Amino acid sequence: MKSWFRFGRGKDEKDEVAVVEAPAAEEPRGGFLSKLRQGLARSTDKLSDGLADIFVRRQLDEATLDELEELLIAADLGPATASKLRQQFDQRRFGEVTLTQVKETLAEDVAAILRTVEKPLAIDPSVKPYVVLVVGVNGTGKTTTIGKLTAELTRAGKRVMLAAGDTFRAAAVEQLRIWGQRSNVPVVTGPEGGDAAALAFQALEQAKRDGVDVLLIDTAGRLHNKANLMAELQKIVRVLKKLDANAPHATVLTLDATTGQNALAQVETFRAMTDVTGLVVTKLDGTAKGGVLVALADKFGLPVHGIGVGEGIDDLQPFDAREFARSLTGAI
Amino acid sequence: MFDALTGRFGDIFDRLKKRGALSEEDVGAVMREVRVALLEADVALPVVKDFVTRVRERAVGAEVLRSITPGQQVVKIVHDELVAMLGAESETIDLAAVAPVPVLMVGLQGSGKTTTTAKIALRLKDKERKRVLMASLDVRRPAAQEQLRVLGEQAGVPTLPIVAGQQPVEIARRAMETGRLEGYDVVLLDTAGRLSIDEALMDEVVAVRDATKPHETLLVVDAMTGQDAVETAKRFDERVTLTGIVMTRVDGDARGGAALSMRAVTGKPIKLLGVGERIDALESFHPERVAGRILGMGDVVSLVEKAAETIDRDEAEKTLAKLEKGNFDLDDFAGQLRQMRRMGGLGGIMNMLPGVAKMKAQMANANVDDGMLKKQEAIISSMTKRERKDPLKILNASRRRRIATGSGTEVADVNRLLKQFQQMQDAMKQMKKLGKKGFLRQMAGKMPPGMLPPGGLR
Structure with missing residues (x-):
């Protein structure tokens, strides 16, 4: 069993990469x-x-x-x-x-x-803090994905910090704080309606001071065709680079499996604006087939790190191309 | 939402309209393109097949092939069938029941139920003068109840006090009880997002339904949903019997396939559209107008309605009187700019005008957007009162420089604005000469001046 993220410096050093076993996955929970x-x-x-x-x-x-x-x-x-x-x-x-x-x-x-797109999220252990920015359209599951990822990273012995960058939606900060409590990790928050970029900056400063391993930054959901909201996202990236020229080290786009062909437009725009490095596909436990993933892989070849299959803290799974294809076509 | 589809249909039909006569093969070729356009827009496959078959049958029939303008005729058939697919009449939330009227909101996770609940509450409160109570039955997602409470505060709509640990059915009962005791007209019940195949959670929502007997049960669906949209709608309908559908994120660039197929598959009307993040961004759904918009015929009716809703009549009358006298100044100009912004900006207005889909793309390329309107407002606000009264006479180079610095623009921008203003004044003078006074006066009743972009678009 493999984890949906791994620690390493990227694909060139694949051989040396130690694949981290996620303890939860070993539990006899049905696998x-x-x-x-x-x-x-x-x-x-x-x-x-x-x-x-x-x-x-x-x-x-x-x-x-x-x-x-x-x-x-x-x-x-x-x-x-x-x-x-x-x-x-x-x-x-x-x-x-x-x-x-x-x-x-x-x-x-x-x-x-x-x-071609089956690639776990590679977290480089030599980079501290490793900054992951999570972006996506409204309601695709950014905060929930962060909650699940936090649990998995914490179990792997990593020190994690969260930044509640969704300063727009009512009670979004509170939602992330509750996820933070579940894994017992600190959450950096700001005032509702405050500047998300400023908050991201503060969070990175603090993450550096406290020496955490991974900083996960939540952002407000935004429709990709809203130019000024996308510009706001670029501002977050710009501001992070002032503290660390390589940050964010990974930018993950969450995608709702029920989304149809519009997913192509979402990926295209988010990628152009923020240099998305990989996808997490959520809500695959419903009736939606997530077939658009095939179209996405065909067109963009962007790595798919994991899939969300439930609301529980352990319901984030690695993406397995063969398994996914076989279930999609019913070849199992 | 329908922009891409409008573009595709525009291209297909442009070619068609140029043709003199149409053979059966021609129609077939066109329908293949229509089919792909609809599928790319995420219209449900059975709906597409049905649609294409019906249009083809009518199009190869006598009414088209013998017509003098066969192309136009095909477009008309497509329009008619689109309307049929969307449901002929527009329907709204039905509150004709004993108060408090329970309204149940259901849907998948992340479809926008909570935001929509608050939007509906605000609409009922402001437009229909109803006393509305909102209650969140979402005990699953962290801080979901808190979210509705905050939204309630923003909308000025009371929410049921949160009691920790209470289960959905109990909360629903308490909400109805509070509604009765405190004399509310409507109780909106926001539920947790759930998958249609999650039996336990579907049982829960059925229990809520049985406990409250909702008069309306609305399914909230993301406009970006793919082929799964109709599956979800069917399953929810089977379990809780829907009375209508609310589409959200219609302001995205999804092609609206889910909206197109919903009615056809479930027989349930789309009642409302969520068109933005702001709490008042909720619109009624008008099938005929949407069909028109998809085919690039525009939606002037909505435009006029919107104008009537957002334009301050007194201000419009005052501006008009000034226009007639010929002493229209930059303050009035700024007022018009503000009105345009209130109507949804240039983009919002353009969307509703006929045949401008292509122009819109060009405008986007040329960066003619709402930023320009804002800039012009900024320039005007950087002027003194006297300057605004009579800009053309007293604005010398030094004043223009000061205004540009003050508004964060360039002198060229200030000049452009002044030139535009000059053109407007010239136009006014000409109208006066032609004796169009009566004409303008007459227009006041129907079309306030804020509707017309001041001085054209440049």
């Missing part, structure tokens, strides 16, 4: 695979049922391929990626196929796309 499978399988019933419908009855002709493409679209993969997968499928020139073959092949194709 993350079963939980993920549970969540994903539930959510992908439709796609795999659909697959069963098409292939039990027919040979692989044009009409069948049409239906396959539509099923992929219905799973939020988007028209472009769906059409690409369909063509790949078509080129194989199957004669008679069994359903299992179809699922396996499709899962392989999807996994091939996803594998």
